[in-house]
Amino acid sequence: MGNRAVVTITDQHGDSRCFWAGWGSPEYQIPHLADFVAWADRHQRPLTVDTWLAHADTFPGTLPRLEVTGTTAANDTYIGDLDYRYHLILHGDSHAVRLRVHQLRGPMGQPQPQLIAELTHATLYGEAARLCELMADRAQQWADSHGGTAPPGNDPDGWRRRAAGFHEIHQSTPVVAIGANLDARLVAASFDAPHPAIHIAGVWVFAYVDAAGVLQLSARLQDAAGWLRRPDGTVPMRVTVDGEPVFHA
Secondary structure, rough: OOOOEEEEEOOOOOEEEEEEEEEOHHHHHHHHHHHHHHHHOOOOOOOOHHHHHHHHHOOOOOOOOOOOOOOOHHHHOOOOOOOEEEEEEEOOOOOOOEEEEEEEOOOOOOOEEEEEEEEEEEHHHHHHHHHHHHHHHHHHHHHHHHOOOOOOHHHHHHHHHHHHHHHHHOOOOOHEEEEEEHHHHEOOOOOOOOOOEEEOEEEEEEEOOOOOOOOEEEEOOOOOOOOHHHOOOOOOOOOEOOOEEEEEE
């Protein structure tokens, strides 16, 4: 038995359910969580507890499935024999994810809760890749000290393949786009700069009312991020008004 943890999943309606994990260290659980989100994306399933349970049934031994909702272990202030506590928010409609990981013990094993990771859909795969590379290094060190034989079920090359897969997803356009949206900066108007704007993926988008009472929308594309551009250097754009497309390029 490894590090014990409880994963609390809260849906978009604020309802929560809790699951106990016997192998709850971030090195194991965060890659499994990334696998779950990627699986839901690939199969176009909503991010819900039901989808979590479906993944756990499809891939036994990955996500925790033992429900402890309503027990003492579900209480956020309870530590007991737990080492970690995960708080996972899933939004079925927007497919949003937010994961917070708390380590519950200090270096001497004493109760000392602290937040050690906060991840979203945009950063989950990058962290999963980093942890898989960490596990690959550990497995390689173990193998090197045992005559080059990999530990059973803990092959360094297997961890590296998982890391490469997570890196590929992390660098994909859908995930990079989520990161760009989360990093977008809103700039309010001021007396000497009366044009409010949003800065996203290197693009400035302005929306303001001019002196004639006309709503003006404009975009400055010169510094658009490379990943956003087509091979010919242009930036794909779509403008809608009241849900109806009025411009597409």
